[in-house]
Amino acid sequence: MNDVEEVVETLCRKLEAIKMKYLEEIFEEYKRGAKKLRNLVEQGTEKLEIGDIIAIYGEDIAYGIVFEKIGDMYNAIFLTTELILGGAGQKIEIDHLVRSVKVTPINFYITNDLVKYCEVIGRVKEDELKKIVENFKKMANRKYKGIWEKFYTFEIKRIQIFYDAFLSKMINYEEHSENEADETENEADEKIIDLSKFFKKEELEKLLPSVAAASTSDKYENIIIEVSDGFANLYLPDELIGKEAEVYLSGKLIYTGKLSSTIKLAVGHNFPSALLKEKLQIKLRES
Numbered sequence: 001m002n003d004v005e006e007v008v009e010t011l012c013r014k015l016e017a018i019k020m021k022y023l024e025e026i027f028e029e030y031k032r033g034a035k036k037l038r039n040l041v042e043q044g045t046e047k048l049e050i051g052d053i054i055a056i057y058g059e060d061i062a063y064g065i066v067f068e069k070i071g072d073m074y075n076a077i078f079l080t081t082e083l084i085l086g087g088a089g090q091k092i093e094i095d096h097l098v099r100s101v102k103v104t105p106i107n108f109y110i111t112n113d114l115v116k117y118c119e120v121i122g123r124v125k126e127d128e129l130k131k132i133v134e135n136f137k138k139m140a141n142r143k144y145k146g147i148w149e150k151f152y153t154f155e156i157k158r159i160q161i162f163y164d165a166f167l168s169k170m171i172n173y174e175e176h177s178e179n180e181a182d183e184t185e186n187e188a189d190e191k192i193i194d195l196s197k198f199f200k201k202e203e204l205e206k207l208l209p210s211v212a213a214a215s216t217s218d219k220y221e222n223i224i225i226e227v228s229d230g231f232a233n234l235y236l237p238d239e240l241i242g243k244e245a246e247v248y249l250s251g252k253l254i255y256t257g258k259l260s261s262t263i264k265l266a267v268g269h270n271f272p273s274a275l276l277k278e279k280l281q282i283k284l285r286e287s
Contacts, residue, residue, distance in 0.1 A: 030085065062159050090132055114165055205269075233263075244257055
């Protein structure tokens with residue numbers, strides 16, 4: 001490296017240092033004015049459309065543009081009012097408290113219960129939205145460090161309320177799905193019928209006299225019957241699972257609906273399975 005190259009390199013480093021110091025000062029000034037949204041102000045909005053530019057009010061104002069609808073949620077690109085730190089983000093002119101904003105690599109989800117806090121202040125056409133989304137995706141695929149990482153992390157924290165709402169919705173959805181799956185699985189795999197709801201204790205004792213045996217088993221029309229620990233377990237063959245049927249015990253209807261792979265009769269005591277074989281009747285219902 002000759003003397004000229006060294007001078008140029010040194011000058012470039014100094015200019016870069018000056019630039020970064022300038023950006024740091026802008027960032028510090030921006031942080032002093034920008035506030036985190038905690039208490040949102042309702043706007044009465046009932047729904048959003050793709051391409052809507054929105055303003056969200058609270059301790060500060062946040063801007064976004066809706067670019068996707070997912071179920072009952074909207075996916076929006078966060079728009080920053082800090083144009084210098086916005087860097088390569090596409091500039092969008094708006095008619096609001098600020099004249100323009102820039103696209104960022106940040107997106108956030110607007111759940112249906114947060115739509116009412118969004119004021120629609122404009123809308124972009126389809127071709128313009130396409131350019132905005134392309135710019136967003138290009139920026140989102142970059143890795144940021146230094147002042148840019150600090151700036152975008154700060155902006156994300158400002159709209160943390162939307163991420164919290166999204167996370168809460170996902171947790172509730174997963175719990176609901178798990179409960180539904182558990183219920184479906186239970187319906188498919190096991191059905192418990194409490195016989196005390198249909199017979200008095202003395203009636204059950206007379207109908208199915210208790211014995212000291214720990215377990216007995218038998219078979220009824222391809223249904224395996226096992227009596228153990230006060231339960232009569234009926235293991236149904238594949239051809240019956242999922243069929244609509246009525247289950248009778250000694251002529252009394254004790255269940256109507258889809259048959260599961262296992263039906264457990266809660267009796268409260270053990271008894272010879274042969275007795276159940278004689279008194280049990282399953283009638284398939286015509287579909």
